[in-house]
Amino acid sequence: MATFAIIGAGFSGTLLALHLLRRTPTRVRVVLIERQNRFAQGPAYATGNPSHLLNVPAGRMSAFHDRPEDFFEWLARQPDAPADFGPGSFAPRRQFGAYIRQLLHEELKRPGAAGRLELVRGDVAAIEAEPHGPLSLCVGTERRIEADLAVLAIGNFPPEPPTIADHAFFDTPLYRPDPWAGDALGGLDPDAAVLLIGTGLTMVDTVTSLEDAGHRGAIHALSRRGLTPRCHAAAARPPLRPGAAIPDHLTDCVKMLRAEARRAVREGSTWQAALDELRPFGRDLWQNLSVEDRSRFLRHLRPWWDVHRHRLAPEVSRRIDAAGARGQLTVHAGRIDSILAGDDGATVTYRPRGTGEQKTLRVARVVNCAGPACDFDRIPHPLVRRLLSDGMVRPDPHRLGLDVTPSGALKDRRGAISRQLFAVGPVTRGAFWEMTAVPDIRRQCELLAAQLAMLV
Ligand SMILES: Cc1cc2nc3c(=O)[nH]c(=O)nc-3n(C[C@H](O)[C@H](O)[C@H](O)COP(=O)(O)OP(=O)(O)OC[C@H]3O[C@@H](n4cnc5c(N)ncnc54)[C@H](O)[C@@H]3O)c2cc1C
Structure with missing residues (x-):
């Protein structure tokens, strides 16, 4: 029996497991390892807030490239499906999480897969490799799993803190480093001012969460350029005639x-x-x-x-516009100089873009919404640190993720291509750039499963 281990059971790891079970012979066993209690969700789809909508229409969120309507049809079968919901509508992200979970549960019961898929709850802290032998995955402190090959599907990491001289503020309870953590907004005075670092999709999520929680205080959002996500086109559009060839400059x-x-x-x-x-x-x-x-x-x-x-559902875009119009949300373009903690909150000093002046904000909390960190030289993830220090992987030249070949094999410190270690999902951005949204990842999972199936 050959063992394929997948580390991380967010969307990428779960979908890869499903494809591997369908493409590999019955002598292949798939072990899907997840450090959180939740399988088949990841931070993106674990949100309980129904206002957190997908930013891709339901008709394009199928888990399967060759069955584009699968998610939409699943939604339509749900007892609480709204009557006017169409393939161009935007569903709550938690429903997408429920859909992927159901696919995983169905797979566990499918006759051809029964006994070949094992779900393991645990944190993979290291991978040890012997020449010509199987990999040994250290799961937590006690367990080891031997695998013929392993795929990193470890996904997105919390944002990096902004670069300021005095880092003491980041150790205070006024700072929340992880916008997806359950306590990011907990215990906040509804009338207090808040600073969100970042003005992208995570900022949008956080503004809707604050609104849903009845927050009345000022919300400041700050990024270097102050650019906010645009809105999806509301109306259906006629198909375009084929475009021009794509240049190489x-x-x-x-x-x-x-x-x-x-x-x-x-x-x-x-x-x-x-x-x-x-x-x-x-x-x-x-x-x-x-x-x-x-x-x-x-x-x-x-x-x-x-x-x-990466655009917003029209209904979410309207909420963000309304928060701006009533003066609750202010988007700033600038660079943070310092953040200091005091008895009555944080004092944030920043330089508005294109001006030499300094301005100050006083807020009760600072939430880092700057988007996932991707420079693996700086990510404090124990498995990543260990793989890098053992020279088994290296960051990609653009510091977007790990260095992989076009088929997803990881490269070691010297650039040699591993025949046992692979990666899927956002960690492969360096090679593909767009490896964030579901339509890109599902294609990658299908191709990687086909590639791995050839190795047995
Ligand atoms: C907030 C948010 C909203 C998004 N919304 C959309 C959207 O609307 N539409 C869209 O198409 N895309 C969206 N995306 C893009 C999203 O990144 C992908 O769709 C997808 O969720 C990435 O999945 P993943 O499995 O690679 O990573 P993740 O979802 O991050 O999952 C990685 C998993 O690996 C586990 N893990 C990590 N290290 C270890 C370890 N050492 N041992 C064991 N387990 C480990 C983690 O616990 C986690 O569960 C969104 C992303 C975010 C962050």
């Missing part, structure tokens, strides 16, 4: 994208449609750019790309 790509957006609008469609048309080519586009162009993109264009590419 960044400047030409930007020009092409602008021209395509203008053309889409001229043809009665939307700029959103022009961007979506590029989606299937995202990986090719990234890999076709030179290393210098990728670095330029990350330095100068990434925030613009993020807010246009």
Whole structure:
């Protein structure tokens, strides 16, 4: 019997397990290991708040590339399904979590999979490798699991703190480093002012959570550029005629994208449609750019790309606009100089973008909503630290994740390709750039399962 271990049971790890069970012979056993109590959710889909909506329409959130309506049809079968819900609607994220959990439970009962899938609750702290032998996974302090190969599906990490000279503030209870942790907003005076570091999707989640909790105080959101996510186009659009070829230089790509957006609008469609048309080519586009162009993109264009590419459901966008219009939410563009804790809260000093001046905010809490950390040299995750110090993996050149081959095999410190260690999901962003949303990850899981099936 061969054992394939998957470390992490968020969306990526769970879906990979499902595909592996269908693609590999019955002599392959799949062990899915998760350190949290919850399988098949991860931080994205573990939220209990029904206001936290998916940012991809239900019709595009199927777990299976070849059955695009699967999630939508599952939703329609739920007893509380709203009558007017369509494939273009945006479901609560927790429902997507329930859908993935159900797929996992059904798989556990499926005759062909019974006995071949083991769910293990535990934290993998290290992976030991002997030449020509199986891997040994240290799970917690007591258990070891031997596996012929292992896949890292360890997902997203809490954001990094901003770079300020005095870090003492980060050790105070006024600071919440993890916006997805249950206590991020707990115990907050509803009339107190709050600072959210970051103005992207996590900020949006946090504003809706504050509103739902009846928060009345001022909400400040601050990022270097103060850019906020754009909204999905509300109306259905006509299909676009095929676009121009995608150039291999960044400047030409930007020009092409602008021209395509203008053309889409001229043809009665939307700029959103022009961007979506590029989606299937995202990986090719990234890999076709030179290393210098990728670095330029990350330095100068990434925030613009993020807010246009990862958009809000219209109903969420309306809530954010309304919070701004009534003066509760203020978005600032600037750089934080210092945050100091006092008896009556935190004093945040920042420099508004493009000005030499300094401004001050007084808030009762600072929540870091800056988006997942991805520089593996700085992530304090014990397994990552251990794999790096053992030289079994290395960060990718752009510091977006770990260095992997196009088929997902991890590279060691010297660049040698592992035949036993693989990765899937956001940790592979360096090779693919867009490996965040479900439509990209599900394709990657299918391809990796097919690749691993060839190894037995
Ligand atoms: C808040 C949020 C909202 C999002 N909304 C959307 C959306 O609406 N639509 C969309 O398409 N995409 C969305 N995304 C993108 C999302 O990242 C992916 O869809 C997907 O959830 C990533 O899954 P993953 O399994 O790779 O990572 P994760 O979901 O982070 O799961 C990784 C799992 O690995 C476990 N783990 C980590 N280390 C270990 C270890 N050493 N041992 C054992 N277990 C370990 C963790 O506990 C975790 O459960 C969202 C992301 C976030 C963070």
